[in-house]
Amino acid sequence: MGEFDYIIVGAGSAGCVLAERLSADRSKRVLLLEAGGSDRRFRIRMPIGYGRTFHDPAVNWRYTTEPDPGLGGRAAYWPRGKVVGGSSSINAMVYCRGLPGDYDDWRDAGNPGWGWTDVEPVFRSFERRIRRDGSQHGDGPLWVSDREPEYHPIKRHFYAAARELGLPVVDDLDGSAPEGGIGAYAVNTRKGLRCSAADAFLRPALARSNLVLAIHARVERVAIRGCRAVGVDYVQGGRRRQATARGEVVLCAGAVNTPQLLQLSGIGPGDLLQRLGIPVVHANAAVGGGLQDHLGISYFYRATEPTLNQVLGTWPGRLAAGLRYLLTRSGPLSLGVNQLGGLVRTSPGASRPNTQLYFNPVSYSIEHAGKRPLLKPDPYPGFIIGFNTCRPTSVGRIDIASPEPERPPRITPNYLSTDRDIEDVIASARLIGRIQETEAMRALVADRPVFDPARASDEEILADFRARSGSVFHACGTCRMAPESAGGVVDGELRVHGIRALRVVDASVFPNITSANTHAPTLMVAHKAARLIAAG
Numbered sequence: 144m145g146e147f148d149y150i151i152v153g154a155g156s157a158g159c160v161l162a163e164r165l166s167a168d169r170s171k172r173v174l175l176l177e178a179g180g181s182d183r184r185f186r187i188r189m190p191i192g193y194g195r196t197f198h199d200p201a202v203n204w205r206y207t208t209e210p211d212p213g214l215g216g217r218a219a220y221w222p223r224g225k226v227v228g229g230s231s232s233i234n235a236m237v238y239c240r241g242l243p244g245d246y247d248d249w250r251d252a253g254n255p256g257w258g259w260t261d262v263e264p265v266f267r268s269f270e271r272r273i274r275r276d277g278s279q280h281g282d283g284p285l286w287v288s289d290r291e292p293e294y295h296p297i298k299r300h301f302y303a304a305a306r307e308l309g310l311p312v313v314d315d316l317d318g319s320a321p322e323g324g325i326g327a328y329a330v331n332t333r334k335g336l337r338c339s340a341a342d343a344f345l346r347p348a349l350a351r352s353n354l355v356l357a358i359h360a361r362v363e364r365v366a367i368r369g370c371r372a373v374g375v376d377y378v379q380g381g382r383r384r385q386a387t388a389r390g391e392v393v394l395c396a397g398a399v400n401t402p403q404l405l406q407l408s409g410i411g412p413g414d415l416l417q418r419l420g421i422p423v424v425h426a427n428a429a430v431g432g433g434l435q436d437h438l439g440i441s442y443f444y445r446a447t448e449p450t451l452n453q454v455l456g457t458w459p460g461r462l463a464a465g466l467r468y469l470l471t472r473s474g475p476l477s478l479g480v481n482q483l484g485g486l487v488r489t490s491p492g493a494s495r496p497n498t499q500l501y502f503n504p505v506s507y508s509i510e511h512a513g514k515r516p517l518l519k520p521d522p523y524p525g526f527i528i529g530f531n532t533c534r535p536t537s538v539g540r541i542d543i544a545s546p547e548p549e550r551p552p553r554i555t556p557n558y559l560s561t562d563r564d565i566e567d568v569i570a571s572a573r574l575i576g577r578i579q580e581t582e583a584m585r586a587l588v589a590d591r592p593v594f595d596p597a598r599a600s601d602e603e604i605l606a607d608f609r610a611r612s613g614s615v616f617h618a619c620g621t622c623r624m625a626p627e628s629a630g631g632v633v634d635g636e637l638r639v640h641g642i643r644a645l646r647v648v649d650a651s652v653f654p655n656i657t658s659a660n661t662h663a664p665t666l667m668v669a670h671k672a673a674r675l676i677a678a679g
């Protein structure tokens with residue numbers, strides 16, 4: 144493939160940003176390598192299509208974790224995008240920056256320049272906020288659309304319940320100094336279509352002759368000479384190829400595949416690499432450690448009035464919604480199902496909001512093997528209230544299981560392994576019980592739910608959570624940004640400790656998980672990284 148200034152591995156959320164930013168300097172040749180294929184698919188472009196890409200091997204790595212004691216021995220399903228746009232092409236499009244304290248924690252973990260006041264302007268630089276009145280704020284390429292007026296009318300009950308409990312109701316969950324609250328989730332949609340990282344950042348840059356995108360190109364390892372990254376080995380169309388980097392190699396393969404690539408390249412836990420016969424280039428046990436994720440659960444309710452079940456779950460409803468979408472790019476197929484929610488405190492004394500809520504006007508309590516449940520709503524009106532705790536403290540690992548690059552790594556999440564995480568789960572379920580018992584919600588709830596968080600004991604709540612909770616797909620932290628002596632894999636400029644000309648730029652570098660969804664912070668990391676790389 145030849146010689147480039149920068150080689151970027153992975154055209155996901157972060158890789159799309161970097162490819163655009165680094166190729167803006169026309170004197171630099173940039174190669175972007177993506178294991179998956181094109182994202183020009185209807186089920187990616189149409190927002191509700193994420194119900195279909197959830198299990199689709201054509202665009203999804205479809206990982207499964209090791210059986211996890213925290214989940215009562217169950218293994219968790221971990222979809223990850225394997226397509227141009229990466230996970231931003233298959234995600235639920237919720238856009239949430241998180242809380243200021245998340246980034247102050249990043250800074251305090253030994254990373255100057257990553258506190259809230261440092262990163263807030265970076266977020267603003269790439270966002271274009273479309274407010275509910277249609278006004279536009281910011282002129283960045285990423286559309287962040289407030290679709291609240293189009294959300295399902297049952298939302299009024301949830302807002303009223305929040306007010307009844309004294310929870311703050313806010314217009315913008317990402318206000319300039321977000322403090323949490325209940326509100327409508329903004330989504331990455333543009334005129335009724337998904338606005339992925341590929342749409343916002345990569346696609347316009349592909350016209351540049353100094354940017355080369357290679358798809359179906361799976362990188363197997365970083366080529367390292369001495370202690371310097373000099374290129375990558377990859378497979379494309381069944382052929383082994385090499386590309387050389389004059390400047391830097393940047394790994395953007397995501398929180399699962401980036402630590403896998405580092406370990407395959409000899410950077411990782413020394414004993415593991417030796418056992419697998421991989422020459423150790425730089426021993427660092429933190430590579431693959433630091434894994435964090437949000438674990439979520441849904442409580443299912445029968446409703447007293449029609450919900451999205453009557454649209455998505457019936458042929459006439461689907462036909463009408465389909466026609467509306469095709470003709471006007473509006474309606475439920477142009478939205479996600481995570482419509483309201485927010486970050487709240489489970490008790491007024493909590494120093495920061497500690498749980499993230501979801502209120503979805505659809506229910507799917509009946510399981511269908513291998514199918515995303517949202518495609519099979521319950522045959523009666525129903526809705527969901529769910530949560531994931533904001534900042535779980537349980538930490539897991541991702542390690543290669545074999546020196547063969549095509550073998551999936553072993554994912555050990557170690558969910559619910561701290562007392563604090565268990566306390567947060569119980570407190571969050573109790574809060575949902577209180578929401579359910581408000582006068583406002585009692586008007587909407589037709590029957591007591593199958594599992595009733597308002598009546599269950601702490602033990603029952605925990606047992607139910609272990610039996611039913613699942614990943615909300617926010618894996619991060621497997622190549623933490625921190626000094627090496629403090630368990631870091633990359634430094635505050637995202638350079639891999641011990642190796643020159645090699646950086647990691649994706650959700651793996653989060654020093655700690657943010658309080659909300661992880662796409663926005665990943666894009667912020669990539670924008671900041673582009674500036675650091677360009678500065679040399």
Ligand SMILES: Cc1cc2nc3c(=O)[nH]c(=O)nc-3n(C[C@H](O)[C@H](O)[C@H](O)COP(=O)(O)OP(=O)(O)OC[C@H]3O[C@@H](n4cnc5c(N)ncnc54)[C@H](O)[C@@H]3O)c2cc1C
Binds near residue numbers: 154176227238651
């Ligand atoms: C189903 C789902 C729903 C989600 N919903 C939301 C949501 O609503 N809101 C939100 O904020 N976050 C959501 N997330 C999480 C969010 O999308 C991710 O945190 C974010 O996209 C991670 O970006 P990344 O750049 O780290 O990795 P990715 O976007 O996953 O990109 C990694 C890229 O690298 C490629 N790659 C991997 N290995 C190789 C290799 N060896 N060679 C070449 N290429 C390689 C992959 O194919 C992929 O394209 C969701 C995620 C999923 C999976």
